[in-house]
Amino acid sequence: MESSQKPVDNDVYDITIIGAGPAGLFGAFYAGIRNMKTKIIDARSEPGGQLSVLYPDMFIYDIPGYPRLLAKELVKHLVEQASQFKPKMVMNEKVIGLTRQDSLMRLETDNAVHISKSVVICIGAGAISINKLDIPSANRLEGRGVHYHVEHEGDFRGKRVIIVGGGDTAVSWALTLKDWASKVTLIHRSGTFRAKESSLIELFHSNVEVKIPCELREVAGENSVQAVKVFNNKTSEEETIPADTVLIGIGVTADLSPVANWGLPFENNMIKINGLMETGVQGIFAAGDIAVQTGTTKLNLIATGFAQATIAVNRAKNYVDPKSQVFPGHSSEKRF
Ligand SMILES: Cc1cc2nc3c(=O)[nH]c(=O)nc-3n(C[C@H](O)[C@H](O)[C@H](O)COP(=O)(O)OP(=O)(O)OC[C@H]3O[C@@H](n4cnc5c(N)ncnc54)[C@H](O)[C@@H]3O)c2cc1C
Known part of the structure; x- marks a missing residue:
């Protein structure tokens, strides 16, 4: 479908997270805590990223606080945790274009166009399709x-x-x-x-x-x-x-090809970020497997994705609303 023929969702979101893998889902939870109007877009029909496609029935042993947990159980918990804040989940749409227009981001998928004030890219290994x-x-x-x-x-x-x-x-x-x-x-x-x-x-x-x-x-x-x-x-x-x-x-095939045209520092199939999870384009952040932070060790693990998504979303909050603090406060002291 031509870009001009695609329906445009003019409902502007504070934050759009591309990718509903563990990093994106946890990011959506934090965006909810920060009262951000949140959208998640994923190319697949179900959330969970690599965990759902590649190893749903394998145990994971390195999630803090869980001696062992089935990958599909972790996905279920992450979805439940994020869903408390009712983010808009847009499934079965692959983001193919991402551009900044004035102060807003325009995300073009294979089906539609979405508008957002900020974007966190959590696309991991890419849009995964089963061979x-x-x-x-x-x-x-x-x-x-x-x-x-x-x-x-x-x-x-x-x-x-x-x-x-x-x-x-x-x-x-x-x-x-x-x-x-x-x-x-x-x-x-x-x-x-x-x-x-x-x-x-x-x-x-x-x-x-x-x-x-x-x-x-x-x-x-x-x-x-x-x-x-x-x-x-x-x-x-x-x-x-x-x-x-x-x-x-x-096996599966992972497609990262769209990212090359997003005007971001993209090298060796990764987006370069700084310590604030910024990509160099204002309002666009990245976290998880897709992101590589200069000067640090790159560990493609769920735990590192969680930490990066937390920082990225809280930075995005401060970007969208500069009067807000970056520090989210303690969840234990909140009521929701
Ligand atoms: C077999 C196996 C076992 C593993 N075991 C462990 C383990 O025990 N512990 C551990 O910590 N890690 C483990 N990992 C690694 C872990 O799964 C990854 O680090 C983690 O999934 C990365 O999360 P992510 O959210 O960054 O990306 P992903 O999980 O890759 O999710 C990315 C999401 O983005 C979507 N997407 C991609 N491109 C687009 C696009 N253009 N538009 C829309 N959506 C898009 C994808 O469909 C996907 O849902 C394992 C990996 C494998 C393969």
Whole structure:
């Protein structure tokens, strides 16, 4: 859609946070505490960033105060924490343009134009999309037995599950679902795996059948999955395996390309910021994985993103309302 044809949301927000990963969600909470009219825009349909797409069922051990916490649980808590202040959540929109017009920011997404007094960029690794298999029969049966993520392990109870992939995601699905499914078969096109060694040891000692170097060639079935055709890259033999479900975990692609045109100091896929989380363009701040602060150690961790988002949002508050303090006060002393 041409920029001029896109609907413009003329409702001006105090702060717009691009990215609903952990940094963006925590930033939205702080913006709420600061009474800022807050919008979050994310390219994906659900919040959580890398945690939701890449490792929802893995435990995280380095969130302060939580000895261990499932990634999806952390996302749930972050959404709940931010939602107390009812930020406007705009999902399924990728920000492709960001320009300053007089004192306001104009954010152009693939669907619309948004206006804000300040912006905090928390786009992490970029707009993440799940890699799809280029097999017509798999595409036709997507959602009807062919899946790209696991929502509830219980959905696989008693089923014959085919998992495609050789990374941490595919292997961790296999190890989880072996306790639910009647049979799990893992197909990987290469003889070497990208998954971590400890998981592979567990995999090869489990009852998961591993077929390597094999490729999924076809998913058979009219309205549901009945079987898969698997081609062995070494022997060139094809076999048909009866199946109820196919789970595909062949990685993701992260798109950071829009940022290059935003006129920000962007280098090595990161936005350079100073100690105030400023990008060099007035009113535009950055935090989390996307941001690199000169003179400090870059740690792509949730905890560092939380700290940077806290600073960025409180600086944005002071930018939008120069009479306000940067220090937000103690949350323990507030009522909300
Ligand atoms: C397998 C794995 C395990 C990990 N384990 C840990 C761990 O145990 N502890 C830890 O601290 N860290 C861990 N990490 C790292 C951690 O996930 C990241 O540091 C964290 O997700 C970064 O948060 P973020 O909010 O900066 O970005 P992200 O989580 O990347 O979120 C960015 C969001 O921005 C959106 N976005 C991007 N571009 C656009 C755009 N143009 N328009 C709109 N939206 C956009 C994306 O859709 C995404 O939702 C792990 C990472 C991986 C891959």
